[in-house]
Amino acid sequence: MSYEGCTQFEDLGRGATASAATAALWRTHQETCAECRAQERADALLREVMRAVEPPTVENGLEGRVVARLLATPVTRGVAGAHLFLLLCGGFATAAGAWILAPPAPLLNPEVLRNLVLGGALLSPLILMGGLRRAVTRLLGAP
Amino acid sequence: MQDEEILRQLREHPDPRLFELLVERYRGPVVRLVLALLGPRLADDAEDVTQEVFLRAYEGLAGFRQESRFATWLYRITYNLALDRLRRAARRPVVALDEERRAELSAPGESPFEHLARSDRARLVRDCLEELPPPYQAALRLFYWLDVPVEEIAALLGVSVGTVKSYLCRGRTRLIRVLERRGVGR
Numbered sequence: 001m002s003y004e005g006c007t008q009f010e011d012l013g014r015g016a017t018a019s020a021a022t023a024a025l026w027r028t029h030q031e032t033c034a035e036c037r038a039q040e041r042a043d044a045l046l047r048e049v050m051r052a053v054e055p056p057t058v059e060n061g062l063e064g065r066v067v068a069r070l071l072a073t074p075v076t077r078g079v080a081g082a083h084l085f086l087l088l089c090g091g092f093a094t095a096a097g098a099w100i101l102a103p104p105a106p107l108l109n110p111e112v113l114r115n116l117v118l119g120g121a122l123l124s125p126l127i128l129m130g131g132l133r134r135a136v137t138r139l140l141g142a143p
Numbered sequence: 144m145q146d147e148e149i150l151r152q153l154r155e156h157p158d159p160r161l162f163e164l165l166v167e168r169y170r171g172p173v174v175r176l177v178l179a180l181l182g183p184r185l186a187d188d189a190e191d192v193t194q195e196v197f198l199r200a201y202e203g204l205a206g207f208r209q210e211s212r213f214a215t216w217l218y219r220i221t222y223n224l225a226l227d228r229l230r231r232a233a234r235r236p237v238v239a240l241d242e243e244r245r246a247e248l249s250a251p252g253e254s255p256f257e258h259l260a261r262s263d264r265a266r267l268v269r270d271c272l273e274e275l276p277p278p279y280q281a282a283l284r285l286f287y288w289l290d291v292p293v294e295e296i297a298a299l300l301g302v303s304v305g306t307v308k309s310y311l312c313r314g315r316t317r318l319i320r321v322l323e324r325r326g327v328g329r
Contacts, residue, residue: 035316042315045322049265050287055178056186 091121146213153204162204166197169214173197173221175291176299179284180225180277183269185232192228196221218299226277271321279314282307 030036095117144164153161173196177189199220207216272280281300285291293311297304 038319039312039315042319045268046283046287046315046318049268050284052261052265053183053269053288055289056189 088121091117147209150204150207150209150213157204159201162197162201165200165213169217172214172295172299173217175285175289176218176221176281177225179281179289179291179299180222181228182273182280182284183288184273185228188228188232192221192224196224199224214298215301218301222281222300229277267325268318268322271318271325274321275314275317278302279310279317282310283314283318286311 030040095114146165146168149161149164170193174189174193177192177196178186181188181192196217200217203220207213272283275283278300282296285296285299286293291299293304293307296307300307300310302310
C-alpha cells in the first residue's frame, strides 16, 4: 500500500520531511484510520482474487493474422464491389424486363414493380457492404 | 526503426508488412489493455478485439496527424473498441464460462469445499468489480491481475501516474462499498 492511498494521511504527513518520520507516522495512522483499513482490505482481497485467475495468453502469430486480414481487405472490397455491380445489373434487368413484357396491362402495376426492384437494388448492397464484407474478411483473413 | 519513421514510410508506400513491425511492437500492451477492460469473463474475446484494433489503426493511418504519439492514439482506439465490445456483451449477457472456474488455481492443501467457497467469493468480487467505471476497472485489473507497473498503466490509459494512483485508491474504496452493499467484505 502506498502513502498516496489515504487522503487523510496526506494531510497529516505534509509536515513530515524525513522518510523514517513519515513511515512512523504512517504506522500510527494506519491503526486508527477507517479509510486505510478499507483500502487494505480491498488490496488484500484483490490480490487474492485476481492473482488466482491465470491471465490468458494470446497465441503467437497475431501479427501474421493481422497482416493477412489487411492484405485480404482489398480483395474483400473487390468481392463486395462485384456483388454490388451484379445486383444493380440484375435489378435494372428485372425492371427493364417488366417494362418490356407487360407495358399496357401488367399483372403487377409497373410503378410498384419498379419501386420494388429499385428498393431491393438499393438495400441489398447495404446489407452486402456490412455482412458479406465482414464474413469474407474473416474467411480470408483468419487462417 | 522508430514509430515515426515507420509511419512516414507507410504514408509513402502503404504496406501491411511494414505495419507488422508496429503490430509486433504494440501487441503486448494492446492485449493487456483489452484484457483489463474486458475482464476474465470476456477474456476469450481479447484476441479478436486486438486484431480489430490494429485493422482500425491501419485503416485510420491517413487520418492520424501525429499530434500525439502513435502509442497514445493506438491505446485510445483500443479503449474505445474494448468498450464497444463490453456494451455489446451487456446487451447479450455472457454466462460465466467453466474455463474461468477451471483457470482458478487451487491452493495447496485446500479441500474441494474450501476451493468452491473461495472461488464463489472470487467470482462475487469480480462481479462487483464490473460495477465500477471502466477506468477504475482497467486500472485495478492491470495492477492486480496483469501485474503492470503504475507507469505503464498511465501510458495505456493516457493519464498521469498520479491519476492512476487515484484510480486505484478510489477503485478500492468503491469496490469495498459495493461488496458491503452485497453483504460481503465486512
